[in-house]
Amino acid sequence: MEQIRDFTKGPILKPLLAFSMPILLALFLQALYGAVDLLVVGKYAQAQDVSGVAVGSQIMQTITGLVSSFAMGTTVLLGQKIGAGKKEEGGRIIGTSVVIFFLVGAMLTALIPLLSAALAKAMHAPKEAFAETRKYIAICGFGSVMIVAYNVLGSIMRGLGDSKTPLMTVAIASVCNIAGDLLLVKGLGMGAAGAAIATVASQTISVLISLLILKQRTLPFAFSRRDIHIERQILRRIVRFGTPIALQDLLVGLSFLVILAIVNTLGLTASAGVGVAEKVCAFIMLIPAAFMQAMSAYVAQNHGAGEKERSERGLRIAILVSTAFGAVMFWAAFFHGDLLCGIFARDRDVIAAGFDYLRAYGIDCLLTCFLFCFIGFFNGLGETGFVMAQGIAAAFLIRIPVAWWMSQTTGRLFFIGLGVPCATVAQIIACFVFYAQIRKKEKGNESAKKPL
DSSP states (O other): OOOOOOTTSSOSHHHHHHHHHHHHHHHHHHHHHHHHHHHHHHHHSOHHHHHHHHHHHHHHHHHHHHHHHHHHHHHHHHHHHHHTTOGGGHHHHHHHHHHHHHHHHHHHHHHHHHHHHHHHHHTTOOGGGHHHHHHHHHHHHHTHHHHHHHHHHHHHHHHTTOOHHHHHHHHHHHHHHHHHHIIIIIITOOHHHHHHHHHHHHHHHHHHHHHHHHHTSOOSSOOOGGGOSOOHHHHHHHHHHHHHHHHHHHHHHHHHHHHHHHHHTTOHHHHHHHHHHHHHHHHHTHHHHHHHHHHHHHHHHHHHTTOHHHHHHHHHHHHHHHHHHHHHHHHHHHHHHHHHHTTTOOOHHHHHHHHHHHHHHHHHHHHHHHHHHHHHHHHHHTOHHHHHHHHHHHIIIIIHHHHHHHHHHTOOHHHHHTHHHHHHHHHHHHHHHHHHHHHHHHHHHHHHHSOO
């Protein structure tokens, strides 16, 4: 296993980039999951299969994001304990997390297949693609335990300062998924169902191999089967950190599903086009997402060690680096989105629809550089309640209303997509205000400690 990375000493930029790059690659490969499904289906199946995979994978992405966000509670708690020099508590934290997330995975595995038809109906899946959407959701739902297992492993490793092991696990899954898609979709003509089977099988193989590898490695603290039980104090802290992040990501994810449902009412071409654009977005948003996860681990350690100034310097550096990449992503999405959408579809109308919607996301690329770094910063501080509040408010007070209003007045996908950057602007303003409040509170506490 990679040695625990200490973010509380030495230079900031180089270790932060070294930690961020494996996260970025892991996120890239994870995004490749759904992208490969859509790519192979788009090239070797019909439009209804494309729509089915697009809608179904969006639902599964929301569920995966929920689990990953809740697991952030483990990342933050582990990072803070390591920063405070209390590594001996790591085994108990991991043991509690294993039990919690096993129960979550079992529940999702039981419920999602049963609710697959209701979820497809709630998404207003086009009638031509309803059966394919339901199949994709149901089959992926059976693999929920493996989705949960992957995210728990990743959260634990990132909390330890190890971003390479999660990269290894998702790399294994990506290779298996590509092979499965080519065999089942191209070779056997199974369409959306084949893509779903390949996804579940690849994650199962990835988790099993990863567990075998991890079993051969030595953790930097004691961990045994006796630790695999729920400790109430640790459970409360994981829930306190993880629940607001998970609730925010769930409701924000639901807001994007609502937008997709709005688009689905415009017809099969619009549905497939936005589905393709969302897959492109999954890639162009990877860099800010990687910095967000890296900042959470970095700030958690420095906060635990009492290094407030170092946390803030890391935030400024992350924003500058992320912004440089964001400018490139804006240029690619806004001016060359047709080429990007053409990777995942061959139908000219679907590509045109996807490009129109993608241009709005290009604008958002310039804004998420600030937002995602701030969110990672606040998560690391444990201020997950604010993260939840600003995300939910922006989603349901701005993103959805703007998208709905534009769908009713213009019907053009670019204007519907503008709901996304409009919401991001509001979130950035809220982050600056909250950051100023934190600084003011810290200065007040320092003044109160000074002798009269």
